[in-house]
Amino acid sequence: MAEYEIEVRLFPRESENYYRRGNARLELNDWQGAIPDLDTAIALNPNYPRYWTERGIAKSSLKQFQEAAKDMDKAIALDSSFADGYTNRGGSKLLTKDYAGALQDLNKSITLDSSNVQAHYNRAQAEYWLKDYKDALNDCNFVLISRSGNPEALALRSSVQMPLGNKKEACSDYRLSVLFGGKHIPAIENYCRLK
Secondary structure (H helix, E strand, O other): OHHHHHHHHHOOOOHHHHHHHHHHHHHOOOHHHHHHHHHHHHHHOOOOHHHHHHHHHHHHHOOOHHHHHHHHHHHHHHOOOOHHHHHHHHHHHHHOOOHHHHHHHHHHHHHHOOOOHHHHHHHHHHHHHOOOHHHHHHHHHHHHHHOOOOHHHHHHHHHHHOOOOOHHHHHHHHHHHHHOOOOOOHHHHHHHHHO
């Protein structure tokens, strides 16, 4: 963080310095601390979509969903081909349980950038909640090709396998998820023990 402090002091009119410091705060889950830096980056350069999406992520993490949506909308308005804008807005919609809206944004993101792993992961979540288990499984498989051993993706794929009746695969994914540091999920543990 010290190097970002120096950059901001030396070059206070450079929006990228505030963005980098704000982004470093996001990496530390300091959502509240990131917002003033991203506010300054936007004030200095309001036409850069990534600044808007990063501030939207911070606001979404603080459960300021309406404000986050406005920032995500602004990023997309600035650049309708900015895949991350759709990915992040879709992720924010997942948090508000707008699964159909999330799916629409995530489909757009993947159309713009089919290699966007985060968009596939978020879309798998939306598909799961919309009970589209086969498509959710396909997205989980895509994610795990890129992020093998990712405990969240393994747990999600385990949850998707259960309603498809794939007990062996569900339980195997769940055990791997826990092995790689994933959270214990009682519903899956019970499924693997009782069925």
